[in-house]
Amino acid sequence: MRDYQYSSSGDSMRHTYNTKITGAISGHFLIDLYTPILPVILPLLIVNLGLSYFLAGLVVTVFNVVSSVTQPFIGLYGDRTGKWVSVPFCVLIGSVGISLSVLANNYLIVLFLVGGAAVGHALFHPSAMALVHKLSPPAKKGLYNSIFTTSGSISYSLGPMIAGFFITFGGLPSVAWMMVPGIVGAAWIYRNDRRTGTVEPIKKEPVEKKQVHGKYWWIPAGLVVTVCALRAWAYVGVITYLPTLLLLWNQGIDTFTVSVIITAMLFTGVFGQVAGGYLSDRFGRKKVLVLGFLCAIPCFCLIFLTTGWTMYAGIMLYAFFASFCYVASVTMTQDLLPGSVGFASGLTLGLSMGIGGVGAALIGWVADVMGSLPDAMFLLIIPTILCPILALFIKYSDKPAAVAEE
Incomplete structure (x- = not known):
């Protein structure tokens, strides 16, 4: 582990900071490229290893639980000690673990590799976010955080299409070649870290003594986290099983086409995320949160109650509105837990996604019991x-940012 520290000592030091921030942003792009590969390879793992829907969903559950549930605790530890795991190490194990899982012919080995990759993801996000936050210029923290977040969202959208390309032209084992960008990128980030060296300490920013909103502050914060978890349950469940639904329950569609659909869906989610964040600043976060969830309900129904272009429109619109609420929910939790931004982010970005992963395995079990994946997936309308x-x-307090600053 290393201490990421900060000082302002001229252009040379600013260049050092920018180099390290670039490494964190590049690392985020690389490591999030591998997360969405799992849903794309699940249909083939089901066939090759003879897995039930429950066991297939458990692969995603293991990844999400290990990578997400632990993040609040990693963030809390880092906030208190200032110590974080190196970015290139996280990128390396995160990329290699997922890529090698396609070569395993044993289910337990698949779980082990996916779990190992999840450790890299769990350690990376709090470490990299803390690095970007501490080394960004005070006047540009929002900009740098936005770039950091978007870099991961873009690569998360590209991952399924790249994996689908490899599977189409080289079969499932060829996906292992995707580890190459992760290895090369980790080496590049490590080299730059070595060349720039460590950075000087900064005095810790004073934390406001008043860190709660009223006597029962944990109730609104807990409600936001609960809503995030329910959203993650539905959204992760759709992303996890949609490729299997399209491949095994629809005729005349191939793996590459499915991967393109998933990529388009995730890209639509990126636009929803940006739009929701912008509108929450202008009109209030709670309003955006409620509006996004209300709009997601009919879009979700289109996926399972229609066919053809209407179904595809439902997929895209659902991704847009489910992601529309993303920034608002994260920022609301941070506002409700002042002085514990890292912990708050870990709850919404980590713990809730882990719960969503557990829900994915539950939907797989229900599909096995019912004998119908579409019917089981439609039950996700309940958390929606x-x-x-x-x-x-x-x-x-749902005041737009522009009004609150006046």
């Missing part, structure tokens, strides 16, 4: 409907 209902009860 609960989201706007619970969001209405969140006690939050």
